[in-house]
Amino acid sequence: MSLVKKYPKEVKQILSKYPAENKRSAVMPLLFLAQREEGYVNKEAMQDIAKIVDITETDVAAIVGFYTLYHDKKAGKYRMQVCTDLPCALRGAEQFMDSLCGNLGIKVGETTEDGFVTLEAVTCLAACDKAPMFQTQGPDGIKYHENMTVDRTMELISILKKSGKGVE
Amino acid sequence: MEHILLRHRDIPDINKLNVYKKNGGLVAFKNAVTKMKPNEVTDVVKNSGLRGRGGAGFPTGMKWSFIDNKNWPHYVVANADESEPGTFKDREIMESNPFQFLEGLALASYAVGATAAYIYLRGEFWQVAAFLDEKIAEMEAEGYLGEKLFGTDYSLKIFTHLGAGAYICGEETALLESLEGKRGQPRVRPPFPPSVGLYGKPTIINNVETFTNVPMILANGADWYKAIGTADSAGVKIFSLSGRVRKPGNYELPFGTTFRELIYTYGGGVQDSRSVKAIMPAGASSSLILVDDEKILDTPMDYATVRTLKADLGSASVIVIDDTVSMDWLVNKTVHFFKHESCGKCTTCREGTYWMSNLTERIHHGTGTTADVDLLLNVAKQMQGKCLCALGEFSTMAVVTGIERFRKDFDKAVNA
Numbered sequence: 001m002s003l004v005k006k007y008p009k010e011v012k013q014i015l016s017k018y019p020a021e022n023k024r025s026a027v028m029p030l031l032f033l034a035q036r037e038e039g040y041v042n043k044e045a046m047q048d049i050a051k052i053v054d055i056t057e058t059d060v061a062a063i064v065g066f067y068t069l070y071h072d073k074k075a076g077k078y079r080m081q082v083c084t085d086l087p088c089a090l091r092g093a094e095q096f097m098d099s100l101c102g103n104l105g106i107k108v109g110e111t112t113e114d115g116f117v118t119l120e121a122v123t124c125l126a127a128c129d130k131a132p133m134f135q136t137q138g139p140d141g142i143k144y145h146e147n148m149t150v151d152r153t154m155e156l157i158s159i160l161k162k163s164g165k166g167v168e
Numbered sequence: 169m170e171h172i173l174l175r176h177r178d179i180p181d182i183n184k185l186n187v188y189k190k191n192g193g194l195v196a197f198k199n200a201v202t203k204m205k206p207n208e209v210t211d212v213v214k215n216s217g218l219r220g221r222g223g224a225g226f227p228t229g230m231k232w233s234f235i236d237n238k239n240w241p242h243y244v245v246a247n248a249d250e251s252e253p254g255t256f257k258d259r260e261i262m263e264s265n266p267f268q269f270l271e272g273l274a275l276a277s278y279a280v281g282a283t284a285a286y287i288y289l290r291g292e293f294w295q296v297a298a299f300l301d302e303k304i305a306e307m308e309a310e311g312y313l314g315e316k317l318f319g320t321d322y323s324l325k326i327f328t329h330l331g332a333g334a335y336i337c338g339e340e341t342a343l344l345e346s347l348e349g350k351r352g353q354p355r356v357r358p359p360f361p362p363s364v365g366l367y368g369k370p371t372i373i374n375n376v377e378t379f380t381n382v383p384m385i386l387a388n389g390a391d392w393y394k395a396i397g398t399a400d401s402a403g404v405k406i407f408s409l410s411g412r413v414r415k416p417g418n419y420e421l422p423f424g425t426t427f428r429e430l431i432y433t434y435g436g437g438v439q440d441s442r443s444v445k446a447i448m449p450a451g452a453s454s455s456l457i458l459v460d461d462e463k464i465l466d467t468p469m470d471y472a473t474v475r476t477l478k479a480d481l482g483s484a485s486v487i488v489i490d491d492t493v494s495m496d497w498l499v500n501k502t503v504h505f506f507k508h509e510s511c512g513k514c515t516t517c518r519e520g521t522y523w524m525s526n527l528t529e530r531i532h533h534g535t536g537t538t539a540d541v542d543l544l545l546n547v548a549k550q551m552q553g554k555c556l557c558a559l560g561e562f563s564t565m566a567v568v569t570g571i572e573r574f575r576k577d578f579d580k581a582v583n584a
Contacts, residue, residue: 017327022367024349066351067332069291085253086452086501087410087487123505124253125292129416142294
């Protein structure tokens with residue numbers, strides 16, 4: 001189903017934020033909308049968006065490729081994005097990441113066997129005083145998890161699995 | 169002293185509109201729109217000495233006065249793309265004292281005659297954006313935003329817009345490209361945004377913290393603000409303190425507060441009672457200040473004085489590095505960051521960060537040679553002054569100062 005048919009209200013609301021002659025500005029919010037359910041943007045959605053904002057499909061793909069929060073491939077239900085940048089690393093983020101890999105039985109960049117978690121190392125998330133920290137990118141959007149321990153992370157994963165979606 | 173920006177720490181629930189109003193909120197905006205000419209608002213900000221809090225420290229009122237009044241419409245954009253490693257102040261402002269930020273944005277819009285303003289938030293802040301959308305709707309419902317405000321001819325709408333994970337979009341022209349629905353790659357400047365900005369129209373872009381200062385300046389006057397801080401750097405600054413300190417966090421302090429006060433009085437001192445080896449005062453983009461003498465910690469933090477240590481205060485994202493840290497590791501981290509975030513538009517930065525990364529990886533992992541350290545320094549110096557925007561320049565700061573001021577760490581790494 002096309003994006004407009006599936007989310008008519010949302011598409012209209014997004015377009016209303018920008019001057020009619022500059023609707024290209026809507027491309028980024030539309031990509032977030034398209035990515036909402038599956039966690040990645042498929043080819044059909046890129047074609048839809050190109051039509052809505054009147055640019056080429058290549059232009060849309062170039063944007064997906066440029067920004068790290070857009071994905072063109074399916075991953076785990078939740079992407080667990082651990083900040084391992086300098087300030088977090090000074091507060092033990094690398095050791096945290098290593099133990100997390102051990103506990104999940106995967107390496108950075110891999111997905112757990114059950115397809116639930118993809119573990120990623122990312123650059124600064126602007127939470128340097130609350131390291132170790134990560135964000136989850138999943139069906140319930142992006143959420144920050146700060147001052148984390150490995151135990152609390154494993155607990156979070158089991159809660160997410162039980163609830164079927166996110167927790168506050 | 170009571171907070172001027174982080175007022176939620178003194179006033180509970182200031183993120184509720186009625187509480188914000190009860191504490192003097194939105195009086196300045198209403199007063200400006202009904203009783204002041206737009207350029208009078210700019211003049212107050214100019215006289216207050218307020219400088220941009222995003223890192224460059226450009227005088228705010230002067231920037232506003234550059235708006236091109238021959239080309240319309242005008243736009244105001246809030247830079248909420250907070251992505252510099254070590255910076256985490258704008259998120260706290262937006263989450264906890266949102267109306268003061270929004271009022272500042274509204275005042276700036278009135279001052280330059282903009283009827284639409286955008287808040288560009290990094291994509292990771294989508295919960296913050298949803299929160300701000302609620303607050304904007306509340307202001308509209310009470311007649312502080314929308315059509316013909318307070319019975320005048322002035323109308324204003326504020327919109328949020330999410331980025332999607334790109335540090336470069338904190339650079340103002342890359343931000344505009346991104347807001348226009350393109351890849352976030354910087355434009356050649358000049359022309360600067362006050363002449364040619366969003367959709368080719370005159371645009372004022374300021375950091376969230378900068379806007380948040382404005383309502384208090386309008387309410388209390390330029391002289392009140394100027395009396396705080398130092399002659400060179402007026403007012404207060406939020407210092408984001410991180411790294412090897414006991415109590416990392418945001419501390420709102422007058423300019424001129426010393427590194428020692430920030431790290432020891434507010435930050436609780438260095439973890440495990442180690443000593444400070446280096447300070448990065450402006451996040452990962454900083455030069456490394458060599459702390460080989462205790463007296464360096466007594467340096468007052470304002471734009472001019474920090475420069476005497478051959479570093480910049482920038483966004484005041486103070487990363488504390490203790491004596492357990494080796495600079496070959498640190499430089500490998502910062503270079504990795506900039507290589508990842510380089511937008512690829514200019515050759516110097518795209519190739520330079522790539523080659524620096526190859527070298528820092530080798531050096532840090534013990535397969536490098538002394539010649540590699542020299543080559544790394546050489547590459548970094550060759551990049552300086554030749555990049556399209558500041559990102560490329562920033563990527564070299566820790567490299568050059570790391571090798572020049574902490575050469576021993578690198579020699580040890582290659583001879584291990």
